[in-house]
Amino acid sequence: MSEISLGTSIAGVPEAAPRQPPALTTGPVAWLRANLFSSWLNTALTLVLGYLIVRYAISFVDWAFVNAIWSVENNQTQACRALKASATPGACWAVVTEKHRFILFGTYPYEEHWRPALVCVLFTALYAVSAMRRFWRKELALIWIATLVVIGILMWGGILGLSYVPQERWGGLPITLILATFGLAFAFPLSILVALGRRSSMPAVRVLCVAYVELIRGVPLISLLFMASVMFPLFLPEGINIDKLLRAQVAITLFAGAYLAEVVRGGLQALPKGQYEAADALGLSYWYKTGFIILPQALRLVIPPLVNTFIGFFKDTSLVLIIGIFDLLTAGKTAVVEPAWQGFGVEVYLAISVIYFCYCFAMSRYSQNLEAELNRHRRR
Amino acid sequence: MSQTTIDPRHLRPPPKRQIRLSWADERVRAIVWQVLIVGAVIGIVWWLVRNTQHNLEVRRIATGFGFLQREAGLPIGEHLIEYTPASTYLRALTVGVLNTLKVAVIGIVLATILGTLIGIARLSKNWLLSKIAAVYVEVIRDIPLLLQLLFWYTMLQGLPAPRQALNPVSGVFLSNRGLRLPFLDWQEAHSWALLAFVAGCFATWLTAKALRRKQMEDGRPRPLWPAAIGFIIGLPLLVWLAGGAPTAIDWPALRGFNFQGGFTISPEYFALLIGLTTYTAGFIAEIVRAGILAVAQGQWEAAQALGLRPGVVLRQVVLPQALRVIVPPMTSQYLNLTKNSSLAVAIGYQDIVSIANTTLNQTGQAIEGIAIIMAVYLTISLSISFFMNWYNNRIALVER
Numbered sequence: 001m002s003e004i005s006l007g008t009s010i011a012g013v014p015e016a017a018p019r020q021p022p023a024l025t026t027g028p029v030a031w032l033r034a035n036l037f038s039s040w041l042n043t044a045l046t047l048v049l050g051y052l053i054v055r056y057a058i059s060f061v062d063w064a065f066v067n068a069i070w071s072v073e074n075n076q077t078q079a080c081r082a083l084k085a086s087a088t089p090g091a092c093w094a095v096v097t098e099k100h101r102f103i104l105f106g107t108y109p110y111e112e113h114w115r116p117a118l119v120c121v122l123f124t125a126l127y128a129v130s131a132m133r134r135f136w137r138k139e140l141a142l143i144w145i146a147t148l149v150v151i152g153i154l155m156w157g158g159i160l161g162l163s164y165v166p167q168e169r170w171g172g173l174p175i176t177l178i179l180a181t182f183g184l185a186f187a188f189p190l191s192i193l194v195a196l197g198r199r200s201s202m203p204a205v206r207v208l209c210v211a212y213v214e215l216i217r218g219v220p221l222i223s224l225l226f227m228a229s230v231m232f233p234l235f236l237p238e239g240i241n242i243d244k245l246l247r248a249q250v251a252i253t254l255f256a257g258a259y260l261a262e263v264v265r266g267g268l269q270a271l272p273k274g275q276y277e278a279a280d281a282l283g284l285s286y287w288y289k290t291g292f293i294i295l296p297q298a299l300r301l302v303i304p305p306l307v308n309t310f311i312g313f314f315k316d317t318s319l320v321l322i323i324g325i326f327d328l329l330t331a332g333k334t335a336v337v338e339p340a341w342q343g344f345g346v347e348v349y350l351a352i353s354v355i356y357f358c359y360c361f362a363m364s365r366y367s368q369n370l371e372a373e374l375n376r377h378r379r380r
Numbered sequence: 381m382s383q384t385t386i387d388p389r390h391l392r393p394p395p396k397r398q399i400r401l402s403w404a405d406e407r408v409r410a411i412v413w414q415v416l417i418v419g420a421v422i423g424i425v426w427w428l429v430r431n432t433q434h435n436l437e438v439r440r441i442a443t444g445f446g447f448l449q450r451e452a453g454l455p456i457g458e459h460l461i462e463y464t465p466a467s468t469y470l471r472a473l474t475v476g477v478l479n480t481l482k483v484a485v486i487g488i489v490l491a492t493i494l495g496t497l498i499g500i501a502r503l504s505k506n507w508l509l510s511k512i513a514a515v516y517v518e519v520i521r522d523i524p525l526l527l528q529l530l531f532w533y534t535m536l537q538g539l540p541a542p543r544q545a546l547n548p549v550s551g552v553f554l555s556n557r558g559l560r561l562p563f564l565d566w567q568e569a570h571s572w573a574l575l576a577f578v579a580g581c582f583a584t585w586l587t588a589k590a591l592r593r594k595q596m597e598d599g600r601p602r603p604l605w606p607a608a609i610g611f612i613i614g615l616p617l618l619v620w621l622a623g624g625a626p627t628a629i630d631w632p633a634l635r636g637f638n639f640q641g642g643f644t645i646s647p648e649y650f651a652l653l654i655g656l657t658t659y660t661a662g663f664i665a666e667i668v669r670a671g672i673l674a675v676a677q678g679q680w681e682a683a684q685a686l687g688l689r690p691g692v693v694l695r696q697v698v699l700p701q702a703l704r705v706i707v708p709p710m711t712s713q714y715l716n717l718t719k720n721s722s723l724a725v726a727i728g729y730q731d732i733v734s735i736a737n738t739t740l741n742q743t744g745q746a747i748e749g750i751a752i753i754m755a756v757y758l759t760i761s762l763s764i765s766f767f768m769n770w771y772n773n774r775i776a777l778v779e780r
Contacts, residue, residue, distance in 0.1 A: 035507035042506050049508050204414040208421060218761040220719035222733055223753045230746040234435045235428045315524035322526075322726055329527055345534035353523045353531070360522035 064091050071097045075340040084343070095344040096351045099335040103348065106171015106326045112163065115154045116174045122147055122154075123177040131366055144185070151178075167243060171326035173355065175245070179317040179327065183252040184310060190253065191260030196290060198261065199268055209261075216258035221319050224251040229323040248320050256313045263309055267302035268294065303374065307367035311360050318356075328352060432747070439744075447743045448473070454738050456730050458646055469739055476735035477756055483649065483731065484718040484760070487656040491717060492710075494657060495664025502669050513665065520662035526723050528659055533651040533727040542638050551631055553639060559650055560632040563643035569623025576619040580611035587611070648729035652721065660717045664710065671706035672698070703775050711768035715761050722757070732756050 023030070036046045067090025069080055080092035096103070105116045126147050129135050135143075155174065158164035197209035216224070228251035229244065236242070271294060279289040299306075318329040326334075332352045336345045403409060436443060448470040455465050459475045460482065502513035520528075537556050539546065545555035551562040564570060587607045595601050632642030645653075675698050683693040724731040733753055740749030 035505070038505060045506050046508050049506075049512065053508075053512075202410050202414045204418050208417070215758075218758040219754045220722040220733070220757055222722045222725065223750060223757065226733075226737065226753070227750050230740065231750060234432045234746065237431050238435065238438065311522070315522075318524040318526045319723070322723075329524065329530075333530065343538065346531065346538065349527060349531040349534065353527055356524055356527065357519065357522045361518065364518070364522060 063089060066090070068092070069094050075338075077340050077344075080344065091347050092344050093347055095336065095341050095347050099341070099348070100351075102172075103328070103331045103335050103352065104172045105174065106331050107169045108171060108174075109163075109165060109169065112157075112165065115157070115162070115165075116170070116172065119151050119154050119174045120177060122151055123174075123181060126181070148181075148185075167245060170245075172331045173328045175320075175325065175327040176314075176317050176329075179245075179249060179252055179320065179325075180314045182249055183256050183313065183317070186253045187256035187260055187313075190257040191264050192295065194257060194261035195264035195268055198265055213258045213261055216255055217262070221252075221255050221316055222322055224255050225319060225323050227251065244323070245325060248323060248325050252313075252317065252320075255316075256309075259309055259313070260306065263302050263305045264298070266305065267298035267300075270301050271298050300374065304367045304371040307363055307370070311363045311367075314359060314363070315356065328355065441744050443745075443747065445748055447739075447745055447748070450743075452739070452742075454735070454742065456735070458649065458730065469743075472735050473732065473739065473752060476730060476732035479729070480718075480721055480724075480731040480733075480756070480760075483652055483656065483721050483724065483729070487653055487660065487717050487721065488714050490653070490657040491660040491664055491713075495661035496668050498661055498665035499668030499672070502665060503672060517662045517665050520659055521666075525655060525659045525720055526726055529651060529655040529723055529727055532655050533647065536647040536651050542634060545634075545639075551642075553632055553634075555639075556647065557638055557644075558647045559645040560639045561643045561645070562629050562631045565626070565628040565630045567623070567626040567628075569620055569626050572623055573616040573620040576616040577612065580613075580615040583611040583615075584608045646729075648724070648727055651727055652724050652729050656717055656720060659720070660713055663713050663716075667706055667709045667713065668702075671702040674705040675701045700775065707768065707772045707775065711765060711772070714764050714768065718760055718764065719757060722753075 023033075037043045067083065067088050069083060069090065070093050072079060072094040075098070077092070077094070080094060083090045083092065101110070101113060104120075105113050108116050126144065129143060130140060153159065153162070155170060155178075156165060156167075194209045194212060197205045198213065200206055200209075225248060228247040232247045232250070233241065275293060275297065276289070279293040284293070317327060320327050321330045321333065324330070329352060332348045333345075336342060336348055401408060449468050451466055452469045452472040453465050454472060456463055456472060456475055458479060460478045461471075461475060463471060463475050498513045498516060501509050502517065504510045504513075536558075539554060539556045542553070542555045542557055545553040545560075547553055553560040584604070584607060588604050591602045591604055591607075630641045630643075632639045634640075679697055679701065680693065683697040688697070721731060722733040725734040725737060728734070736749045736753045740746050743749075
């Protein structure tokens, strides 16, 4: 029975024609076929894009490296200007070589530049240490305090044989890092309080927190910076004058606090209600419940969006340019004001972009990795 | 026996908790805390107001908005409404608000288009295209907007002078004085045609609604395009022809050291628009990508299995679901773009912040100036979020 049916089925199959071997599915050729030349349209697109990339990459390399001038003597920029007007234009990196100390450290005394340089290294190390999960313990707060004290000593000086440098002379990258770091250090606790207040059962507290968050988020940071620079002096009693940098710092902190509060609130809302109820059922007080049950879990949920907010906030510190505080961007803009170097802004801005990009890209990569790591248990 | 038994608990009123005047009572604690906090806030505000009043007296600054009626005497390069330096501050600030809206509205439209294209490009099967889009997004999002604006402005200023202006297409000139485009010599007929176009769009919308209603009745789809072409293209065309069909075009031409005629886009506005558009497009691209990825693959497959054509699948199945994910974050990007347009002050485009800042420097009315800036942005922000919330509710999932 089965033999017969087997025989008929074989007989039913027509003689198989000699077939081509199956197309490659691995290896570079297959990769190219799948990703670049899968259809006529894709092939055309690849060729057009490839042509454009090669063409512009060549002219960029020509401009940035081949024809570029890397240094000039005694601010003699005629060569640069001639190059700019010529048929084969090139970058004048001499402006960056010449002014890099000024762009990085502003008007800080020249022979003391190792101090702000060390400060930048310390800040970067502080970020790196805070990013590592094995350092996420209570001791981290101590590390922060210790580092910030050391940074203060280095910047101001006046003790340990370091000469005193008044705050007006600080500038460049340290100012950017100071604004970002201190802003963050104060805004984060503020944001947690505000986020808790916004979910509080007390109507008056809730209204105040909502008003604060919505008011700050509804206006641009510039208006807050203007407020800090022209209105804060009116708010304070006569004779009390706070420094401009501190005023800008307050404005940035208030601004960041509102945005971070919304992120933290997202974490508080995402936490299952059972956690709140379980803590209540154990008879914990509000602060025990919040400190030991809710916040550790809620904050962990929102670390990636928090890092993204930090990135935005790091970039936003550049806005202090508008009220004339000497951060990295202001220093760069000032460097090309000098008549000899006028017209070379593009090179300076590119150089500064690279610095900002390094910090922000590192943070954004870190946040993506962290997100993947924290979500690993969910994917199973 | 079969009577429904009534749960005795329902007959009893819920127990009334009496307020004990004790720290152990949660409600008493809540009241005390709130009184304390509100009191502290009022105290701080009162202290600030008193300081301010005192300081203003010492500095002899009169408060109030009376200065708005005074002559401004500040020159404004770009104005959508009639303005001279002899106009009042109120007029100057109105010009500023209109300038802000001009850059914000056009920026939002352009950023949405560019961002959507880049977001789709990032999902492309073509490796090269998706990598280019990815690099664009990474780079543009990790550099401060202000730096980008300064960069674009410097680039535009580095362009040749009008005499050596770049001339990519006949009639279009790009120089360090901005972009000059040929433009219609504006006649009354054009205004009427524009009005007819708006009316045509409205009529098309009404027709679409009516057709949809009829389709609901008998289930037969009816084509919209004949009515749409008639209303949107035919009607303005008729009005234009009736107005004498003026076709004169104002071509820019070099006279002396600058161009005359045509339509000008100033370098400040151009730099601000490029900067805002490219920056916000980087964020919008990510939102669009996330929105499209959020639609489950099964939805595509199910729609194809029903035999729907690819265009219909995209329009009727995928897009409505993706939009639900896209719209809320898109709202905040639109708000960000509007607020970021305030950076105009750094490159000299005269938006509301720039003009209010000049006003407060000239008059010394710091509080009023900043209050005006904040009020304007709060109004714009609230309007955008109101509109987007309305739109979001319209497209939200209708749950039964």
